[in-house]
Amino acid sequence: MQLDMSSPTTTERVFNFSAGPAVLPEMVLEQIRDELLCLPGVGSSVMEISHRSQAFVEILDDARRRIIDLHQIPDDHEVLFVQGGATLQNTMIPANLLVDQNQTADCIITGTWGKKNSQDIQYYGSLNIAWDGAETNYTQVPTNSELNLTEGAAYCHYTSNETIHGVQFPEPPEVGEAPLVVDQSSDFLSEPLDIKRFGMIYACAQKNCGIAGVTTLIIRRELLERAGDRLPRYLDYAQHVKGASMLNTPPTFAIYVTGLVCNWIQNTVGGLEEMHRLNQEKANLLYNLIDNSGGFFLGHAQPSSRSLMNVVFRLESQELDSKFVTEAAALGMTGLKGHRSVGGIRASIYNAMPLSGVQALHDFMRDFAQRNG
Amino acid sequence: MQLDMSSPTTTERVFNFSAGPAVLPEMVLEQIRDELLCLPGVGSSVMEISHRSQAFVEILDDARRRIIDLHQIPDDHEVLFVQGGATLQNTMIPANLLVDQNQTADCIITGTWGKKNSQDIQYYGSLNIAWDGAETNYTQVPTNSELNLTEGAAYCHYTSNETIHGVQFPEPPEVGEAPLVVDQSSDFLSEPLDIKRFGMIYACAQKNCGIAGVTTLIIRRELLERAGDRLPRYLDYAQHVKGASMLNTPPTFAIYVTGLVCNWIQNTVGGLEEMHRLNQEKANLLYNLIDNSGGFFLGHAQPSSRSLMNVVFRLESQELDSKFVTEAAALGMTGLKGHRSVGGIRASIYNAMPLSGVQALHDFMRDFAQRNG
Secondary structure, eight states, rough: OOTTTTTOOOOOEEEESSSSSOOOOHHHHHHHTSSOOOOTTSSSSOOOOOOOOTHHHHHHHHHHHHHHHTTTTOTTTEEESSHHHHHHHHHHHHHOOOOOTTTTEEEEEEEEEHHHHHGGGGTEEEEEEEEEEEGGGGGOOEEEGGGOOOOOOOOEEEESTTTTTTTTTTOOOOOOOOEEEEOOTTTSSSSOOGGGGOEEEEEEEESSOTTTTTTTEEEEEEGGGTTTTTTTGHHHHHHHHHHHTSSOOOOHHHHHHHHHHHHHHIIIIIIIHHHHHHHHHHEEEEEHHHHHHTTTESSSSGGGGGOEEEEEEEEEEEHHHHHHHHHHTTTTTOOOOTTTOOOSSEEEETTTTTHHHHHHHHHHHHHHHHOOO | OOOTTTTTTOOOOOOOOSSSSOOHHHHHHHHHHHHHSTTTTSSSGGGSSSSHHHHHHHHHHHHHHEEEEEEEEHHHEEEEEEEEEHHHHHHHHHHHHHTTTTTTEEEESSSSSHHHHHHHHHGGGGEEEEEEOOGGTOOOOOOGGGOOTTTTOOOEEEESTTTTTEESSOOOOOTTTSSSSOOOOTTTTSOOOGGGSEEEEEEEEETTTTTTTOOEEEEEGGGGGGGTTOOOOOHHHHHHHHHOOSOOOOOOHHHHHHHHHHHHHIIISHHHHHHHHHHHHHHHHHHHHTTTTTTTTESOOOGGBOOEEEEEOOOHHHHHHHHHHHHHTTTTTTBBOOHHHHHHHEEOOOTSSSHHHHHHHHHHHHHHHHHHH
């Protein structure tokens, strides 16, 4: 296709490689559109109904149960929906999990998001950086033996996938006794996970499971007790559990979209094993082409730490990077410009990016290399 | 009309008197639906595009400018969009505005929401309850002379409209030198307001200006300096200003809806003066009927404190209340059951409730009184 995206009336959909907010499954968008003015049997838009109405209580519970089913979440973990994104979690995690200023949080930093998470810990206790890949501009994750862990740490935090650097842990790190806390904002529901290994998992929705404005938390119940009564209401996880994710009016529409996306993963894709297989197939298409390009495309991450979600690479010059992005956009492939801190190209291929989109990008890359190599 | 709302396939819209999330203008819903899969000229849904994209930056700026234009907000106030609803503001306000534990916040409590606001102040300083209407179950607002204000208070907080009790300040209270902070969650953009009088105005969107998941803040710039560097990032208003409401990924879709609603107020309704006139006309229809019902309908609020947004009344028995709600629902008027703490009936008639909906309710009430009086 050759789109004229400069026309304000163009209504043809592109392949959207945005790092987030990101592409949604088209069938989810169609369902939202079809029932936008009137949720069947309710008489109002899902955006207009009380969060206390039976219809919405069922929508929230349905979304929660789908996440529990997809990840086979054990009974000793709670599933919550809150607002404020990972950034508010950067505050809430140390506020809730550090009992006093003498406790230490271990942080494994493999990119920009892990670094941001570490910056608010000072307000609630001590920070120990267990590993930081800054020296090599975040091209890999550490091995377990490289981690400098604190004995008796209150928790250990890491970011499973770093969107800017395209670096992902192939397996969760082994951190001993400390509860493992993971920011899964960019790879939540992209593959199966053994939830028992985690004290807490959190993920904003706008990459793999919905739209911006809702964050899913999965938290081991025993951790809820640490905050005691020292926190104001919104910051206290136990209050959100007590309110069943309705401590205050939840972001109702965003939760509804999350439920629809989970339904799509379950019933159209076929579950997390199949989701993972598809994500591997998509990523391999691009990484194999990069590896076989004779150095025309240069991947950012080390092969053992490559992200299945964000394929980050560059060409031999910034001029060629720009030409690549411009030509791709003209062919209906948007959002490919890399983050300014890394440069080059970033193709974000989250759950909802169809194989056909990745194939189109692959073919364009091959053609571009032939014409410019 | 006589709807069978028990059928899950019914797609006829009702008159939705929900207290919030609440009715939206139908033309706004239609625009959302029409461009749901593809924002014209962009090639993706508004839900799928990066918050850093030119298209979304323009959407956010457009929403912000419309609020500035509607309220003629002076240059010394910032307009922000954040997440977490009024409940997170209950924390952020004292966290930012109380410089230390020795400072005092004055609170005027005219209902449930004002009381909730007062409960998190203890974590950051001292609370002085300047007035509390609890003794009469919140049927009125105080006069200025009844206020027990603190000399040198860090700020004075009140709730302009209490949704549960249907109590609204006809004018902002006079509180002297302390910056006036108001929760306008349920009457924001329902009438003109002299912004210069306020240190801060905040309002979640799901009643008068959009959907759940975004909160608008209007804050006098000099108040931003009080927090210094003592707060973690998400809690610090100055960080949100610095990030131009994009400290982290904002609730993009919710902000888009707010912009559309503001556009509707400006260009379809004709501005806040006309919005106010319409809101008065709607409320007067119901209050006049209540006052002329010979005691069949009993209003909760004192006439001088009556809300234009939430008309709260009861009938002579709970059985009659229930019969009223059931018969109204069968006629396509939903969300009329009063809050459990007050009982009876609550008709929420926010900006987007059309006059035709209030007229339908009025006619039903008159008919119901004739049949049961």
